[in-house]
Amino acid sequence: MTTQLTTPIADPASVDAAIENRLSVRAFLRDKPVPRDLLDRLLQLASRAPSGTNTQPWKVYVLEGATRDALCDKVCQAHDSLREHPELETNFRADYDYYPRQWVEPYLGRRRQSGWSLYGLLGIAKGDKDRMHAQHQRNFRLFDAPVGLMFTVDRVMGQGSLLDYGMFLQNLMLAARAHGLHTCPQAAWNDYASIVLPHIGASAEEMLVCGMALGWADPDAPVNTFSAPREPVSAFTHWVPQPPQGVAG
Numbered sequence: 723m724t725t726q727l728t729t730p731i732a733d734p735a736s737v738d739a740a741i742e743n744r745l746s747v748r749a750f751l752r753d754k755p756v757p758r759d760l761l762d763r764l765l766q767l768a769s770r771a772p773s774g775t776n777t778q779p780w781k782v783y784v785l786e787g788a789t790r791d792a793l794c795d796k797v798c799q800a801h802d803s804l805r806e807h808p809e810l811e812t813n814f815r816a817d818y819d820y821y822p823r824q825w826v827e828p829y830l831g832r833r834r835q836s837g838w839s840l841y842g843l844l845g846i847a848k849g850d851k852d853r854m855h856a857q858h859q860r861n862f863r864l865f866d867a868p869v870g871l872m873f874t875v876d877r878v879m880g881q882g883s884l885l886d887y888g889m890f891l892q893n894l895m896l897a898a899r900a901h902g903l904h905t906c907p908q909a910a911w912n913d914y915a916s917i918v919l920p921h922i923g924a925s926a927e928e929m930l931v932c933g934m935a936l937g938w939a940d941p942d943a944p945v946n947t948f949s950a951p952r953e954p955v956s957a958f959t960h961w962v963p964q965p966p967q968g969v970a971g
């Protein structure tokens with residue numbers, strides 16, 4: 723019998739703790755490196771994610787040191803120039819719609835609440851476009867994380883591969899937590915796929931799924947005290963009623 727069937731999960735509380743204590747960290751310790759063998763182990767754990775017919779559609783690009791810094795510089799420049807010249811927008815398009823094209827409730831309200839809570843914590847007033855731009859640009863400095871990860875998928879793959887990818891990413895984020903690290907998944911990079919993909923050496927057959935900052939959280943940064951609320955189970959779960967006893971379904 724395979725040990726996967728018989729191995730007890732000796733400490734379920736640790737699994738719960740990794741899930742409950744994962745959060746999107748937006749300030750990292752810039753100079754504390756992540757050992758390569760640890761990163762390798764995290765990616766190995768992430769790859770235990772299930773995927774339809776075991777297609778394993780993930781492709782991961784790891785950016786550290788000068789390669790990381792150069793990508794950050796290029797995208798920060800593009801982000802600034804886009805602000806100056808909005809007509810450049812056609813050059814900066816994501817490969818797929820991560821967000822809805824038209825926002826409706828309740829998603830719009832949640833999105834607004836999350837944005838304003840974060841800006842409130844940072845003391846950024848509504849309408850302070852300079853500081854909002856600067857805060858958004860922190861994405862493209864990987865929030866100072868020493869490791870940037872870029873994730874691609876072959877364009878030929880179906881929408882289901884993004885589902886598989888989500889499981890891979892969550893595995894990675896939970897494994898990181900288990901080893902004391904933190905992460906921030908980042909769709910912000912997607913608009914800059916035309917810069918990111920050639921920089922990382924991805925082929926024309928690949929599309930950018932998202933990026934991720936990975937490193938050691940700055941314990942003193944106020945931004946890291948942000949805790950995004952969740953709806954209660956009763957708000958998103960429907961217990962489908964059983965038919966009355968004796969009535970065929």
Ligand SMILES: Cc1cc2nc3c(=O)[nH]c(=O)nc-3n(C[C@H](O)[C@H](O)[C@H](O)COP(=O)(O)O)c2cc1C
Nearest residue numbers: 744745746748836861906907908909910911932950
């Ligand atoms: C695929 C994905 C992309 C995201 N992109 C960004 C991003 O670009 N920048 C950012 O600051 N947060 C990003 N987030 C983090 C979300 O804002 C965050 O997950 C949400 O507010 C819930 O907070 P929590 O992760 O701390 O639980 C992203 C999350 C996911 C899953």
